[in-house]
Structure formats: structure tokens, C-alpha cells
Amino acid sequence: MNYSIIRYLLCRVLEFQAMFLALPCIAALIYRERAGWAYAAVLAGCLLVGTLGKMKKPGSNVFYAREGFAAVSLSWIVLSVTGALPLYLSGEFSSYTDALFETISGLTTTGASILGDVEALSQCNLFWRSFTHWIGGMGVLVLIMAVLPLAGGYNMHLMRAESPGPTVGKLVPRVKNTARNLYKMYIVLTIIEIILLLITGMSVFESMTLSFGTAGTGGFGVLNDSIGSYRMISQAIITIFMILFGINFNAYYLLWQKKYLQALHHEEMRYYLGIILGAVLLITINIRGSFQSVLDAFHHAAFQVASIITTTGYSTADFNQWPEFSKFVLVLLMFIGACAGSTGGGIKVSRVVIMLKLVKNELSYLIHPKRVRQIHFEKHVVNKDVLRSISVFFIAYAIIYGLSVLLISLDELDFTTNFTAVAATLNNIGPGLGQVGPAENFSVYSQPAKYVLMFDMLAGRLEHQIPLLQKSLWESRELLPLFPLWISAVH
DSSP, X not given: OOHHHHHHHHHHHHHHHHHHHHHHHHHHHHTTOTTHHHHHHHHHHHHXXXXXXXXXXXXOOOOOHHHHHHHHHHHHHHHHHHHHHHHHHTTOSSSHHHHHHHHXXXXXXXXXXXXXXXXXXXXXXXHHHHHHHHHHHHOHHHHHHHHSOOSGGGGHHHHHHHSOSSOOOOSSSSHHHHHHHHHHHHHHHHHHHHHHHHHTTOOHHHHHHHHHHHHTTOOOXXXXXXXXXXXXXXXXXXXXXXXXXXXXXXXXXXHHTTOHHHHHTOHHHHHHHHHHHHHHHHHHHHHGGGSSSHHHHHHHHHHHHHHHHTTOOOOSSOGGGSOHHHHHHHHHHHHHOSOTTSSOOSSOHHHHHHHHHHHHHHHHHHHOTTOOOOOEETTEEOOHHHHHHHHHHHHHHHHHHHXXXXXXXXXXXXXXXXXXXXXXXXXXXXXXXXXGSTTSOGGGSOHHHHHHHHHHHHXXXXXTOOXXXXXXXXXXXXXXXXXXXXXXXXX
16 A cells, blocks of 8 residues: 555645634634634644645655555545634534534534534634535535546546445546536536525625535534524525536536537436425425425425435424424435535435346346346446445445444434434434434534544545555555654543
């Protein structure tokens, strides 16, 4: 393994973290908040370690899949550990564990919170919580690839490690240009949402923070009732953009290239929109009696369906109080998730569709054993490697899910709470049901259970690719200089 390139990339990540932390520093200056000193101190530390660490150039720029997964996994840990420090140092979080939980939830775009009173936080901390969604939505290493020259053709391994979905495609021949195009579309869509929310009467601060949460499909709000206090038009705009950010960015690139028919024939997008429409209609019918009009029922159903399937986690109503049928539909959507190649989490629509086609083929094989049938998706034959990776994904998913529910059950909370808490964290949703519903939070869990849920959030965002578990990663001394920083931060 090329440990020197991993070290170099981690130092680059620390430099970018310093740049990210400058924004809440500015927010603290604008609102004259003393908590800004914590961000300035951590910023200086990240910049110092990152600058000193990258002074020694890597022996070789060549790296492969193993290095890519290791670099991505370690990058998310470094971002989480350092990003939690200003929250803790500000004195607004009771423990570093809670600050780390909030940061990991933000970066993985989960949106699960341990805070009972969000409005008690300073503006700079509220800004940082929401901005972590935007950072994690597309992935920091994708940003690094977009602006910095890396290891030539080998950086596809980074893209593959950080991008969600069964396969990763390049929009253009060069991975660097692909990363740039992804971020261009990401930034443009974010800016458009900010402008539209400003037009509806939101403040600049609210427009930016809620747009960050929507773009990253995260779901941290700045009010205790999430989105419930805002005007219906604002909620409708957020609904639309949640759906838009849940679509594979390849479709937007096709639109950008004026290939309108190709974009409209995007198979995963059609399934994704069909699932949303079906779920909205079913829930609207089911909750009609709880609202004054069909329009109100449709509005809240559409918002919650969009929020859950895109794994954003915003809420306009306490769906924990909805009929059991509606809650079950929402739980199903938690598992399905958004499109591959989007900022959304979950299993992904493409995986679900391919697995259903595989089941159909196997049932057909039982009746017609000599018939050869291939699985097609997006007008291409799905090869055996993809089918194998999807099968392994589902097995790993089931194992992690079962073990997580088992471990957090030691806290003696009810089954609904535990089952949906894992669903909400492993699928990067945010709120669950029961004691972790949209009107509640995850503070009910003990510290050991919180670490289990933090692992689930990271595993869900990285799609269970956890190279840190490989013994070989720890057999080099080249990464040791960074360990004291992480260890001291934890303690």
C-alpha cells in the first residue's frame, strides 16, 4: 500500500477543513459571537498540521482501489474529529461524544441530532452544522480532485470510493473534469435554491443554511420544529429541490449537453419519480382526515416523502403521529433511498430495481431452466461483477443492520425506536419513529450506543467500504504522526 499518498491526501483534507472553518468564523464575526474563537483555533491547528504534513512529498503518486478506500475512509474520520472540536470547545455541547455525533451526522448528511433545543445554539454553530451537510453531500475528495492536480488516471479510485451507487461513471473522459462538472452543477443548484428562498421572505442566514441541508440531503434545521414554521411556498420550494438533489447528476449533465431525450429516458430517474408519486398519493389518501383539505394533506405527504426518500430528514409535521400505513410507507422509503450518483443516501433505487429484476429472472429460471435471460438496466446489460457487488452489498447491509439493532438494544428502548434509529442512521435519513421521531432526538441513547450509530452513519455514507478494518492499514509507521492529533481530539 502507498501510505505516503494517503498521508499527503489527509494533509490536503486538513487544509480544506481549515478553509471550510473560515466560514463559521465569518458568521461569528457578523453576529459578534464569542464562539468564533473555537473555530479560529481549530482552523489554525488544521492549517498548521496540513501544511507541515504535506511538505514531505509522496514517494509515488500511483495508488489503486485499496489506497482509494483507505484515503476516503480516513478523510471522513479526520473531518469528523476536527469538525467536532469547535462545537465542543464553544461550550454548547455537554460532551465531545455529542459534538462528534452531531458532526458525523452532518458530514454524512444524516441529520440525526442529539439536541433538544436547536435554537439555543449560536449562529456560527448553526451555520457550521448545516454547512457540514453541503461539504459531505458531494464529498470533500471530489472537491479536491476538482481543484487540485492528483495522481493522473489513478484518481478514479478516489471517485469510486466516495461516490454512492453500484457503479461509478465518468461524465467526461478525465476524472478531474468530471469532478469539476459535478461541483459546478452542485453549486448552481444550491445558489438557485438560496435565491428562491430569499424571494419567499426568508433571511439570508436561513436561506443559506436550509439550502445547504437540502443540497446535501442532510436535514439540520435552525428551528426546533425543523421546517414547520415556514410559509407553504418555502416548504414547496424545499420539497422540489430535495427531489432534484436526489436525482443522479448524470441526468443534469445530459440536460446541460442538450441531450434532452437521453435525460428523459434515464431509467433510474423514472423509477425514482414513479416511487415518489405513488407514495405521495397513497399517504395523501391515508392522512386526508388529519388535515383541513386535500391540498394540505398532499402538501405534507409530498414534503415528507421527498424528505425521506432523498434521506434529507426535514419535517413539516410529526409523521410519528400519522396512521400506521403511512408510517410503514415512509419506513420502506428509508430503505430505498435516492438515485445513485446523487447526494442522497439509502440502498439506492438502482440497486433495488436490479435486485428485483434478478429475482424475476431467478423465478423465470425455475420454470424455464434452459432459457438464457440477461438483466438490462439503463439500456445496458448488467454484468456479473455488478450483480456480485450488489449481492455483497445487501449481505453486508443486513449484517451491519442486525448487529447494530442488537447492540443498541442494550439501552432497553422499545423495538420501533431501535429498529428505525438504525434505519435512520445507516441510510443517512435523520429522524426515525418512536423516541427518535421528528419531534424527538437521539439523546435518549447512551454513549456506547451513540458510537454504534456513528459507525452506522459512516458505513452508510461510505456504503460499508471500511478499509480501516483491514490489518494491513495499520502496519506502516508513516501514518503515525497524524494519530496523536486524532487521539488527543477524542479525549
